[in-house]
Amino acid sequence: MSTTYHSNAGAICALGVTQIVGYGTLYYSFSILAPGIAGEFELGVEWIYGFMSLALLAGGVISPYAGGLADTHGAAKVLSFGSVGAAVALAICGLANNAAFFLAGVVLIELASAFVLYATAFALLAQATGQRAQRSITYLTLIAGFASTIFWPLTTWLLEGLDWHQVYFLFAALNLVVCLPLHLWLTRFARIAATRPVEAATAEPVAIAGGDFVFLLVVVGFSLAGFVSAAILFHVVPMLGMLGLGASGVFVATLFGPAQVASRLINMTFGKELSAPILAVVSAMMMPLALVVLAISAPSIPGAMAFAVVFGLGTGLFSIVSGTLPLALFGRSGFGKRLGWISLGRLCLSAVAPVAFSVALGGLGPKPSLWWLAIAGTVCVAVFAEVWRRAKLGSSAGIGQVA
Structure with a gap:
């Protein structure tokens, strides 16, 4: 029991780190970077936010597919794939030299988000922590709640020495160097968790009426x-x-x-x-x-x-x-x-x-x-x-x- 508890705690902490980096680089940094991006492309900042609206729609459309992959192939594998996709998308934004190129990068960021943020992380906890899943989700949201607290000031500080292109490259590296190894480790954790005896503390809920x-x-x-x-x-x-x-x-x-x-x-x-x-x-x-x-x-x-x-x-x-x-x-x-x-x-x-x-x-x-x-x-x-x-x-x- 103690080993199981500590391994679950380690998985939650690992996911907490990846969700902080994921939300910080893919979501919260955007409002800090948007004015500089708009200025370089000579667009009103509302156009840059319009790009985000289109990207959110694209991320929403692909979310059921990403969730289905998590059910079929395991959420940890989907998270690992999402880390690579997030790094590629952020790098494309960094390479963007015109508004259309940047829009493509933002859309790819939201597509990657469907594979790498809360929904897939929650699915992993449901698959790997059994009857503790609801408490595990609560603990994860507590850790990940610091994403804005960390990345709003961090992004502002980075812009004092880097331009927005370089910030996006740095964020791409964070997803590869920090998130990908942790998600690969979580793939191993999920395999080990699958071999544990099924907990019988409470019955699995079934579909309620209607x-x-x-x-x-x-x-x-x-x-x-x-x-x-x-x-x-x-x-x-x-x-x-x-x-x-x-x-x-x-x-x-x-x-x-x-x-x-x-x-x-x-x-x-x-x-x-x-x-x-x-x-x-x-x-x-x-x-x-x-x-x-x-x-x-x-x-x-x-x-x-x-x-x-x-x-x-x-x-x-x-x-x-x-x-x-x-x-x-x-x-x-x-x-x-x-x-x-x-x-x-x-x-x-x-x-x-x-x-x-x-x-x-x-x-x-x-x-x-x-x-x-x-x-x-x-x-x-x-x-x-x-x-x-x-x-x-x-x-x-x-x-x-x-x-």
Whole structure:
């Protein structure tokens, strides 16, 4: 038991490192690099973000395929392949000498992301850590939550001595030198884990009543949550400026990361008995609540700080729920492909969110836009509440199990 525990802990730590590097190089660095890229290509920065929207759509479309490969061939092998793909994509961005070349690189980055980020990492934990998978996912999200905290300032610092092309080359090397060896080791770990006796602590969940419809609700819920989250995170600083907070908006925005990490620590300490459907409802409620607080209190700085903390708590918990809820409702069979379909819905709505919210801010103003976004968040709460209701009915009838 002790050997199994320590090997699982080692796998989680290894995945944590690769997810920090993966999210940092493939996602969080983009907003820091975008102005320099736009300047060199003589484009408005909104065009560079438009490239990212197109790339997110491409990543969403391929996500179910990536999840299916994880189910069929093992998630660790898919992660290893994804590391090579991520390095190639980042190198192509570094080589780009025109906007079209760069767009191709960004699309390849999002395609690689489908193979190398959370969805595949969660699938590996489901395959390799057995009945501990839900707790393992929580621990992984806690470690990976430091990606933005590390890579936003790191990328800014690198740009003081390097241009954006060189930064992309360095990030490509990180994926090859750091992530690929760890993912190859995880391939060996997964093979060893497959030889362990099957744990019988709890039964494997089976499809709950109306399972296909419940899964559709889960996809819709996560898609709405992704839309609300992306709309805010892409526009938080200029939006806070429009609300009258001025330079304080940057300080307020820095509270998101610590709040996300705090939410995972709180869940690990006090939320062990909460079922995944309940946690989904709780996390969904925090986002519209935060938006209402900001709409009512702006331009109050304490109100904006409360908004950032509550919103960060909600998005932090959603990172956990995105892995644990499908696992609790439907079990490990086909888990990777289910996460892929969830990613498809989430990424498609996330891709249009920055543009849609930008249009709303310009046409309606910040406060009406926040109220409309809060309505979308409230619909998300209702969707997950229905998932919770159906899960309880299935569990009480002995049809399914909710961990």
